[in-house]
Amino acid sequence: MGTTGAAPPKTVTESGTRAPRRASAGQGPVVVAVSLGGGLGALARYAAGLLWPTAPAAFPWTTLLINAVGCALIGVLLVTIAELGTPHRLARPFLGTGVLGGFTTFSTYAVDVQRLVTHGRTAEGLACLVATPVLALASVWAAATAARRLFVLRRAR
Amino acid sequence: MNWLLVVAGAMVGAPLRYLTDRFVQARHDSVFPWGTFTVNVVGCLVLGVLTGAVDEPTRLLLGTGLCGALTTYSTFSYETLRLAEDGARGYAVLNVAGSVVCGLGAAFAGVALGQALT
Numbered sequence: 001m002g003t004t005g006a007a008p009p010k011t012v013t014e015s016g017t018r019a020p021r022r023a024s025a026g027q028g029p030v031v032v033a034v035s036l037g038g039g040l041g042a043l044a045r046y047a048a049g050l051l052w053p054t055a056p057a058a059f060p061w062t063t064l065l066i067n068a069v070g071c072a073l074i075g076v077l078l079v080t081i082a083e084l085g086t087p088h089r090l091a092r093p094f095l096g097t098g099v100l101g102g103f104t105t106f107s108t109y110a111v112d113v114q115r116l117v118t119h120g121r122t123a124e125g126l127a128c129l130v131a132t133p134v135l136a137l138a139s140v141w142a143a144a145t146a147a148r149r150l151f152v153l154r155r156a157r
Numbered sequence: 158m159n160w161l162l163v164v165a166g167a168m169v170g171a172p173l174r175y176l177t178d179r180f181v182q183a184r185h186d187s188v189f190p191w192g193t194f195t196v197n198v199v200g201c202l203v204l205g206v207l208t209g210a211v212d213e214p215t216r217l218l219l220g221t222g223l224c225g226a227l228t229t230y231s232t233f234s235y236e237t238l239r240l241a242e243d244g245a246r247g248y249a250v251l252n253v254a255g256s257v258v259c260g261l262g263a264a265f266a267g268v269a270l271g272q273a274l275t
Contacts, residue, residue, distance in 0.1 A: 030175070031172045031175065031176070034171050034172045034174075034175045035168045035169070035171055035172045036168070037171065038167045038168060038170060038171020038172065038174075038226040039164040039165075039167045039168040039171070039226075040164075041167070041171070041226065042163050042164060042166070042167030042170075042171075042221070042222055042225050042226045043160060043163060043164050043167070045221075045225060046159075046160060046163040046217075046221055047160075049221075067230040067231075070230060070231040071230060071231050071234045071235070073231070074231040074232070074234075074235050075235065075238070078235060093175070096231075096232075097171070097174070097175050097232070098171055100229075100231040100232075101171055101174060101175075101226065101229040101231060101232055102167045102170070102171045102225070102226040103231070104229050104230035104231040105224075105225040105226075105228050105229070105230060106197040106200060106201065106228035106229060106230050106233060106256070106260055107197070107200035107201045107203070107204040107220075107224040107225060107227070107228040107260075107264070108204065108221075108224075108225060108228075109230065109260070110201040110204070110205075110260040110261050110263065110264035111201065111204050111205055111208055111264045111267075111268070113261055113264070114205065114208075114261065114264040114265050114268055115208075118268075129257065129261065132230075133234070133253050133257060136230050136233075136234040137234050137237060137238065137253070139234070140231075140234040140235050140237075140238050141238055144235075144238060
């Protein structure tokens, strides 16, 4: 099961085939939460782009940092939601799938690399191509690990 | 009013990502996150087509807003972390390499398609 939303676990029938999912049971509020969160996240991304604009042939630092920060935040968020036990059922759709999903972007990253290469900046394009996933994965790993340790420390008290 | 265009596009893009992920994930039994992979590659293709092919308001609505929110780096990296932590390191590596290669390929294809159309 994907980790982007609050989808129910897969149900398997005795014959081994999947039982039909309940037709959109309770999906309305989740979709609305994802939509509102996505709007807010994208607005924050757009604002960051206005504050720190990237020239056509320049290295896209803003998008790189947006993605790194968003990855760190989702690490903290999803560990926190898992540790809370009974979080609000719209917390993950709104904050994770919505806000952070709307804040971070894969398409701008790919088109930024394409733009650098097309402008003859192949080295910067390759650097962006490699640095973004490395930084994103390091961020989510470090943030999730730190959050888990904090929860362990808190329980130990 | 540019920010309204971005928000309007994103309010469609984000739920489209959620619903596509649910649709795709319900239709296979592997642990590979095909749902996120799909929206990211499709988003790269569409943003590529839009690049240089549309005016500023359309780019903000469909590019920065819709494609920006349809695609995601946070879920992509969190799913990769989960694959690695759950012992599916091969899938984790495949997810990163596959998403980056296919996303970039889709962006180049999209730009070429956009230039051919205009």
